[in-house]
Amino acid sequence: MLELEISVDYPQKPGVLRKVCISIAPGEILGLVGQSGSGKSTMALAILGLLGHTGAQIHGRILLLGRDLLQCTQSEMRDIRGRLVSLAPQSPMEALNPSLRVETHLREAWRAHSREPWGAQKDRVAHLLESAGLSPPGSFLRRYPRQMSVGQAQRVLIAMALLHSPPFLIADEPTSALDVITQREVLDLVRTIVADGQKSMLFISHDLPTVTGLCHRLAILHQGEIVECGPVGQVVANPKNAYTRQLVKAVPKWP
Numbered sequence: 001m002l003e004l005e006i007s008v009d010y011p012q013k014p015g016v017l018r019k020v021c022i023s024i025a026p027g028e029i030l031g032l033v034g035q036s037g038s039g040k041s042t043m044a045l046a047i048l049g050l051l052g053h054t055g056a057q058i059h060g061r062i063l064l065l066g067r068d069l070l071q072c073t074q075s076e077m078r079d080i081r082g083r084l085v086s087l088a089p090q091s092p093m094e095a096l097n098p099s100l101r102v103e104t105h106l107r108e109a110w111r112a113h114s115r116e117p118w119g120a121q122k123d124r125v126a127h128l129l130e131s132a133g134l135s136p137p138g139s140f141l142r143r144y145p146r147q148m149s150v151g152q153a154q155r156v157l158i159a160m161a162l163l164h165s166p167p168f169l170i171a172d173e174p175t176s177a178l179d180v181i182t183q184r185e186v187l188d189l190v191r192t193i194v195a196d197g198q199k200s201m202l203f204i205s206h207d208l209p210t211v212t213g214l215c216h217r218l219a220i221l222h223q224g225e226i227v228e229c230g231p232v233g234q235v236v237a238n239p240k241n242a243y244t245r246q247l248v249k250a251v252p253k254w255p
Contacts, residue, residue, distance in 0.1 A: 001026050001168055001200040006060035006070075008042055008051070016042050016056075018224045022202075024168075029194055029201045031215030031232070033208055033247065038221045040204045044170045047202075048087060049077035064168060082113035086161035090173035092153035096145040102156055103141035109160045125163075132159045132189060151182035158189060169193065169201045175210060187214050208247050212236055220244045 002024040008017040017039045024030045034040050045051050046058055049069060062069040064084060072080065089095045096105060106125060107118045126137040132155040134140045145153055154174055161169055171190065175183040191214065194201055205211050211218060212232050219229040220243065227241040239245045 001028070001065065002047075002202070003063040004043075004047070004061070006043075006046055006058055006062060008039070008046060008059075009057045011055045015224050017046075019060075020221070020224070020226050022219055022226065022229065024200045024202060026167075026200055027194060027198065028217065029190070029203055029215045031211035031218045032202060032204045032221055033206065033211055033218060034221035035206060039224045040206075040221055041172060043221075044087065044172050044202070044204060047085060047170060048081055049074070079113070082109065082164045082166065084166050085168045085170065086164070086166045088154075088158045088161045088169065088171045088174050090176050092150060092157050093145060095157055096153055098145050100144070101141065102143050102148075105156065106141070106160060106163060109163050113164050128159050128162060131192070132156075132162075133185065134159065149182075151178055151186065154178065154182075154186055155189065158186070158193075162193065167199055169199060170204070171201060172204045173206070174203075175205070175207070183210070190214060208236075208251055220247065 002022070004023070005019070005021045006017060007019055010016055020039070020043065022030060032040055032043070042051070047062055047064075047069065049072065051058060052074070058070060060070070064080070069077065069080065110118055110121060129135065129137040129140055134152060134155055148156070158174070174190070175186050178186060187210065190201065190203070193199055203211060203215055215232055217230060218232045218235045220227050220235070220241065222243045228235055228239065228244045235244065236248055239248050
């Protein structure tokens with residue numbers, strides 16, 4: 001699904017990512033773990049083609065379904081975003097426009113990537129909202145962000161990411177603002193999304209326990225480099241890198 005090998009330099013900060021290599025198979029969830037400032041979000045924005053306004057220099061290749069995204073024009077990337085790759089961002093209350101209803105958010109996301117009439121999608125959208133645990137969908141579409149909990153807002157963002165059924169999803173810290181019960185509900189939704197084997201996901205987090213309970217493989221990003229990558233059980237049970245050992249050791253143990 002995805003093969004990535006890139007280096008990223010910012011004008012005043014070279015070496016944000018240094019020869020980072022990851023691959024994600026169809027139906028696989030790869031967890032990307034690292035502390036703040038390690039380059040996790042830079043990798044996500046590079047995949048989405050959204051680093052241009054930062055002045056960043058990107059070297060390497062990003063192959064999505066065999067197509068090198070770094071060779072695509074911005075016009076081509078606008079067509080790819082939403083259709084082939086989507087983002088479920090963190091901080092849902094900041095990501096949603098407080099002045100717009102849920103239906104307006106979804107309608108604008110649909111129109112950005114499709115010429116098909118929005119009205120013909122109502123049944124599909126209702127099913128999508130129900131699948132995300134947002135029901136009854138009819139009344140929920142009329143809500144404003146202020147009328148939702150943080151967990152409901154996060155589900156709205158996930159529903160928007162799934163609107164065009166892209167085969168590849170990026171979830172950037174989607175549970176960081178949630179309580180533990182809502183976290184579990186959102187993680188169950190994420191598992192359901194990839195359960196049919198047709199979708200793949202890059203799940204970005206600084207929370208090692210969350211990633212180990214969800215992902216198939218784990219990549220550890222430290223100071224712009226992937227220092228360890230492998231099956232979750234293998235990395236956690238027998239970490240090879242000193243930083244990975246620190247992460248594993250820092251996880252609280254229940255008595």
